Amino acid sequence: MDNLGFLFAANAFVWGGIIYYVYTLRLRNRALEKDLDLLKKTLSKEG
């Protein structure tokens, strides 16, 4: 049972990796959507 630390570390890395990846994806998506909205707004204002 003394290997529990290793198991915990591996789990933490897997979950940390997945969550971080999803988080950055979401973040980038939101930034892109904002950019798109801004673009559309400026385009419609000028057009």
Place this chain on the structure above:
Amino acid sequence: MNLFLSQISAIVWKDFVTELKTRELFSAMFIFALLVILIFIFSVNLSIVKASEVGPGILWVAFLFSGTIGLNRSFMLEKENGCLMGLLLAPADRTAIYFGKLISNFVFLTIMELFILPLFMIFFNIDLIEHLFPLLFVIFLGTLGFCALGTLLSSLASNLKTREIMLPILLYPLLVPVVIGVVRMTGQILAGEPLSEMMNWIGLTTSFDIIYIGVSIMTIDHILEE
């Protein structure tokens, strides 16, 4: 078919004439390979490690590194003077350009290797003469695999902004199987084993050569497309 062959030979001939005139590529490759071997000799303590054990690895690292210089050069030269544009505009098959470049890369590298081998023999105090033919066969297989993949990737990398950096990064991981194979085979040959003992490695490197030449023929049209 005849036209195809004459296209290939025209490209090879052109590369040779350029090289004979400038002599910059061959000397650079040779000196660089020599330097690599020297640096390894200084970094490995030959009084502890047996020369015949580390020798094959050092030899092939020197070949690969100086071969990379040759590859980098081969398409960059075309790129610099706009020659590649001329080659692409010429009514030549893209595959002919690939084969021409493959052959000239292969021949340059082989000549360089033949010059390095005697020096290697002296530096490491290994007798290569008695195993010469199997050794040359292995060098042929390894160099062909290196050039088959290297020519494809250098034609690809020559269009990138950071081509000198990207070529090794793209090429070396893909070459790992061949490198393991030829280093193993060279070691076994130097230990006096016959070629029949290493049929699995010969099969691996041969199929590597064939498959990557095939893949290059199929994909070169998409790379040399401007």
Place this chain on the structure above:
Amino acid sequence: MMNPPALEENQAEGNILVWLTGFAFLAAMIGIFIYVPTERTEGVIQRIMYFHVPSAWLSFFAFFVVFICSILFLWKKDREWDIYAHASAGIGVVFCSLVLITGPIWARPIWGAWWVWDARLTSTLILWLIYVAYLMLRAQSSAGSMRARYAAVLGIVGFLNIPFIHFSVLWWRTFHPQPKVISNEGIGKGMDPSMLATLGVSLCAFTLLYFLLMGERVRQEKLKDEIDRLKREKLYSS
């Protein structure tokens, strides 16, 4: 451009997938930490397998998708396939990294060293390098047909390298446990049924996660394309 109803529909599909993935992961966690018995020889550490193997499977699957999409791109020259290949390569590299992290953590207590030059660990490392180079190639060149073509060629060349890497590294040296799930005697003979079931659930969860991430990444690339298009339109119209 996407019209609102289609977008909503996509959103709904995406939500179902999110729930499914979440549920599958919950089931997998219950299986891994409560249901499955502890392995006798390796002890509790063996439970890493239920993450390690699915991550490996996922990265391999992702690279296979890159290969297929690369071929389809060179054939059809459709930007869609390029997007799929790019997205899949990114996901593959992430999960390949997870394999490379969990591998040493598992190896340390069992083999006594963080890194052994074992066949499968080594091939995973080489695979990781190949696809990192693939992503670098994409990052180096500006968007356009050239980048897509080059990346596709590398996607094909890289995947065809896998059998060579496998055999060369295998003959080089190996310590890994012989594949238990698919052994010579048939699928799943080497393992307890409960372990196999847990591994299966975990594999399902990771595969669902792949599709979830794929959807997200593909949407992202399309948004980027859309923004580029609008910007270019604006630039040339003014």
